[in-house]
Structure formats: structure tokens, C-alpha cells
Amino acid sequence: MSRRIEVEVAGARATFALLEDWAPKTTAVLWDALPLQDKVLRHGKLSGDAAFLVAEDPKFKQLPDRNELGVTSIYKGYMVANLHPEGGSVELLISYGLAEYRWPDGRRYVTPVAELEGDGTALFAALQRTWSEGATKMTVRRAG
Amino acid sequence: MTAMGKKIELSLDGVTAVATLHESEAPKTAQKVWDALPIEETLRHVRWSGSAGYILAHSLRDPEFPLENRTSFYVPGTLNLRPEHGEVAISYGPAQARDPRGNAWATHFATLEGDAKAFLQAVARVQHEGRKQLVIRRKGG
Numbered sequence: 459m460s461r462r463i464e465v466e467v468a469g470a471r472a473t474f475a476l477l478e479d480w481a482p483k484t485t486a487v488l489w490d491a492l493p494l495q496d497k498v499l500r501h502g503k504l505s506g507d508a509a510f511l512v513a514e515d516p517k518f519k520q521l522p523d524r525n526e527l528g529v530t531s532i533y534k535g536y537m538v539a540n541l542h543p544e545g546g547s548v549e550l551l552i553s554y555g556l557a558e559y560r561w562p563d564g565r566r567y568v569t570p571v572a573e574l575e576g577d578g579t580a581l582f583a584a585l586q587r588t589w590s591e592g593a594t595k596m597t598v599r600r601a602g
Numbered sequence: 603m604t605a606m607g608k609k610i611e612l613s614l615d616g617v618t619a620v621a622t623l624h625e626s627e628a629p630k631t632a633q634k635v636w637d638a639l640p641i642e643e644t645l646r647h648v649r650w651s652g653s654a655g656y657i658l659a660h661s662l663r664d665p666e667f668p669l670e671n672r673t674s675f676y677v678p679g680t681l682n683l684r685p686e687h688g689e690v691a692i693s694y695g696p697a698q699a700r701d702p703r704g705n706a707w708a709t710h711f712a713t714l715e716g717d718a719k720a721f722l723q724a725v726a727r728v729q730h731e732g733r734k735q736l737v738i739r740r741k742g743g
């Protein structure tokens with residue numbers, strides 16, 4: 459049974475299952491660092507239909523120094539992590555549509571950390587609104 | 603109005619900037635833009651292209667319209683048209699014509715004049731503050 463986390467954006471809540479089989483070290487560190495409370499959530503500039511936050515915590519120094527199961531595509535309803543153990547931070551992105559992790563110099567790999575469970579309609583709408591309406595706040599907490 | 607030296611004025615969030623149309627390098631596009639003015643559209647932040655804001659102007663949309671002064675990377679302070687979408691992108695930092703499939707091309711048809719820092723900061727703020735209304739009109743027209 460996977461650990462579950464709850465994501466809340468502008469009042470919209472959804473549950474995600476941590477991808478512990480795919481990224482055991484990363485998900486363990488993320489779980490230990492929760493909750494991430496009221497982090498600034500912005501729409502991405504390069505990666506398509508995705509919004510992101512950056513969280514800093516000394517616990518993130520324990521993140522692996524390379525991606526676990528690196529991917530570039532960010533499927534709708536997935537959360538991925540760009541790992542920065544050297545700085546004790548992590549960038550988390552959630553896709554609400556068509557997305558691929560990119561920087562100005564091209565594609566970059568990230569680690570998939572969580573998958574949506576159930577209905578994500580309200581969350582997807584809240585994520586998309588950051589494109590037109592600007593930044594908002596996001597909280598990630600342990601579910602249940 | 604003379605054939606050369608046409609200028610346009612851009613207003614966003616209370617800030618104004620002036621740009622010169624590149625009539626020599628992109629004559630057809632410069633004329634098309636000039637004829638379409640004034641343009642008043644919603645500026646949003648790009649989702650694929652980096653540090654730029656963009657509008658979609660129906661009057662500039664023409665999938666058959668040729669590219670001129672072709673560019674892929676947007677230099678900060680430049681105005682770039684993708685005619686297939688009627689998309690005008692204004693870059694304030696590293697940016698490139700991109701879409702889900704990869705890199706694309708655009709026509710660099712105008713460049714902001716002088717100190718446009720305040721205007722470009724207003725474009726950049728769209729990412730954090732959300733969409734804003736952009737007005738482009740003929741300068742002195």
C-alpha cells in the first residue's frame with residue numbers, strides 16, 4: 459500500500475499516491491519533509507501545462523544526487539521532482555495537461571514522485587488558473 | 603507617414619514603451635502589423651517559450667503568411683510574430699519560439715527603443731500576477 463499525500467491549491471484538494479517503487483529514496487525524503495505549507499505556486503514558463511513550487515528544507519539535503527527513474531514527460535496528474543540536494547531544496551511540478559520538463563537549453567530529466575488518485579478536475583482547474591490569474595499557494599501534506 | 607521609421611507604442615499595466623518596426627528586414631509583417639493597429643488584447647505569460655509574454659491577435663493570424671527576418675530565439679526587448687497563430691511574443695529574458703513539439707520559428711518584426719526596463723518588468727510580472735491588457739497603437743498616429 460503506497461503512502462498517500464494530499465495536495466491543496468486555492469481550496470481544491472486531491473490525493474496522490476507516492477511512487478515508492480519508482481523513486482524510493484526521493485519519496486521517503488519528501489514524506490519526511492511534509493507538510494509543505496502555503497508554498498508559492500507559479501505556472502511554468504517552459505514546460506507546458508504545469509505549475510511548480512520550490513521548497514527549501516535541510517531534509518532535502520538527503521535527496522539522491524541523481525534522478526531515480528528519470529523522465530522528461532510529465533503526464534497529466536503526475537507530480538515530478540527536480541532534485542537539489544546540494545542546496546537543500548526541491549522543485550515540484552504537477553501537470554494538468556500536456557507537459558514536458560524543459561529549461562532554456564532543452565529537455566531536462568526529473569524524478570516522478572506521485573500519481574493522482576481519483577477525480578482531479580478541481581485541482582487541474584486551480585493549476586490552470588495560475589496561468590491566467592498568477593501565482594497562488596499550494597500545500598502538500600500527508601493524507602489520512 | 604514615410605515608408606521607413608514607423609514606430610508603435612505599447613501600453614501595459616500603466617507603463618508605455620516605443621518600438622521601431624523593422625520595415626527593411628520584415629516589410630510584409632511590419633505592414634500587416636501597422637494596418638492592424640490599434641490592437642488591444644490580453645497578454646498572458648508563455649507556457650513553453652521561456653521569459654516572454656504573448657498576445658493572440660486574430661487580425662494577425664494567417665497560416666499562409668510568410669516568415670521574414672526569421673528567428674527562433676527571442677532577444678529580450680524584441681517583438682516576434684508567429685503568423686500561424688497570430689501570436690506576438692515580447693521577450694524580457696531568455697526565450698524561444700517553442701510549442702509542445704519542440705522548437706519553432708517566428709518573424710522578428712520590431713524592437714523596443716531606449717530604456718524599456720519598466721515595460722519589460724511589467725511583462726515579466728504577468729507570470730506572478732496574471733494576465734494584463736496590452737494596447738499597441740501607432741506612435742504619433
